[in-house]
Amino acid sequence: MTAEATARVGTAGRAPFGARLAATMESVGPLCLGIDPHPGLLKDWGLDDTAAGLEAFSLTALEAAAGGGSPLVAALKPQVALYERHGSAGMAALERLLAEAREAGILTIADAKRGDIGSTMAGYAAAWLADGSALAADAVTLSPFLGFESLRPALDMAAETGRGVFVLALTSNPEGASVQHVGHDDGSAAPSASPASAGSRPAEAARGAAGGSVAARIVAAAAAENALRAGGDRLGPVGLVVGATVADRARELGIDLSAVRGALLAPGYGAQGATAEGMRSGFADAWPAVLATSSRGILRAGPTVAGLAEALRTNLSDLQG
Numbered sequence: 557m558t559a560e561a562t563a564r565v566g567t568a569g570r571a572p573f574g575a576r577l578a579a580t581m582e583s584v585g586p587l588c589l590g591i592d593p594h595p596g597l598l599k600d601w602g603l604d605d606t607a608a609g610l611e612a613f614s615l616t617a618l619e620a621a622a623g624g625g626s627p628l629v630a631a632l633k634p635q636v637a638l639y640e641r642h643g644s645a646g647m648a649a650l651e652r653l654l655a656e657a658r659e660a661g662i663l664t665i666a667d668a669k670r671g672d673i674g675s676t677m678a679g680y681a682a683a684w685l686a687d688g689s690a691l692a693a694d695a696v697t698l699s700p701f702l703g704f705e706s707l708r709p710a711l712d713m714a715a716e717t718g719r720g721v722f723v724l725a726l727t728s729n730p731e732g733a734s735v736q737h738v739g740h741d742d743g744s745a746a747p748s749a750s751p752a753s754a755g756s757r758p759a760e761a762a763r764g765a766a767g768g769s770v771a772a773r774i775v776a777a778a779a780a781e782n783a784l785r786a787g788g789d790r791l792g793p794v795g796l797v798v799g800a801t802v803a804d805r806a807r808e809l810g811i812d813l814s815a816v817r818g819a820l821l822a823p824g825y826g827a828q829g830a831t832a833e834g835m836r837s838g839f840a841d842a843w844p845a846v847l848a849t850s851s852r853g854i855l856r857a858g859p860t861v862a863g864l865a866e867a868l869r870t871n872l873s874d875l876q877g
């Protein structure tokens with residue numbers, strides 16, 4: 557962590573999320589384990605699809621990721637939807653996982669994909685990013701499709717509490733393009749990301765040469781936010797979700813992801829077919845900011861901690877190869 561980042565430790569005793577994540581990715585590597593307690597996986601692990609089953613599943617995955625004190629992942633990403641299925645008891649299992657991960661010193665990204673009008677967004681920000689909330693993670697995934705600026709309460713809360721956000725930009729699913737590519741090549745120019753960054757490299761690079769796709773506008777807005785918030789850190793608090801399966805699409809849309817100054821959470825590695833080699837060539841110059849995340853591809857190696865740890869090591873060396 558840079559000396560400046562350490563100096564900016566807030567009242568919560570936490571350095572900025574980008575600095576914490578960059579330091580962890582440097583020491584551990586670019587792997588995130590998604591904790592997705594699907595009914596089928598629970599069954600394969602010999603667990604019931606109940607809140608107790610979810611908790612056992614989550615804590616086993618955490619134990620493997622913690623590597624007996626030498627973590628095998630830079631972060632854990634629990635999939636909130638799969639806990640929500642069990643109502644308050646399921647959410648209590650998620651709270652337990654978040655608390656135990658905090659105790660083990662492992663970063664957490666709550667994959668909640670929240671997005672709403674600004675005044676309601678403040679509620680989501682308080683739930684996932686405020687000090688003292690039982691659901692507070694180190695970062696949360698957000699959906700910007702009500703307008704990037706509707707995310708403002710979460711952007712501000714994250715910066716205030718040393719936490720982070722990952723904003724969906726180019727998602728790994730094939731349907732994502734029907735919305736995220738709109739505006740590409742239509743001849744219209746994307747707006748400047750913010751008055752403060754108008755004409756700056758991040759805004760221009762993210763806007764790209766070929767016009768303003770929805771994805772390019774989201775990337776530009778994130779870059780502008782990081783330009784204001786990152787200080788001297790390599791990574792600011794606003795990360796983006798860019799599917800590992802679509803890593804090369806950014807370039808096709810004229811987007812320079814290396815100018816974002818935020819981490820790039822890349823789902824799709826493993827079960828959705830993306831490979832480390834494909835990601836390295838697809839992300840190109842932006843590769844050092846990529847946090848590859850895999851859920852089923854690793855979780856299928858359970859239920860033993862040893863089996864999971866072996867799969868984590870294999871994935872890590874694949875990504876570092």
Ligand SMILES: O=C(O)c1cc(=O)[nH]c(=O)n1[C@@H]1O[C@H](COP(=O)(O)O)[C@@H](O)[C@H]1O
Binds near residue numbers: 827
């Ligand atoms: O935000 C995400 O993590 C996400 C975005 C995206 O574009 N695609 C995507 O698959 N995800 C999530 O990443 C995880 C992928 O799981 P696996 O395909 O099992 O590795 C799931 O929890 C998805 O909800």
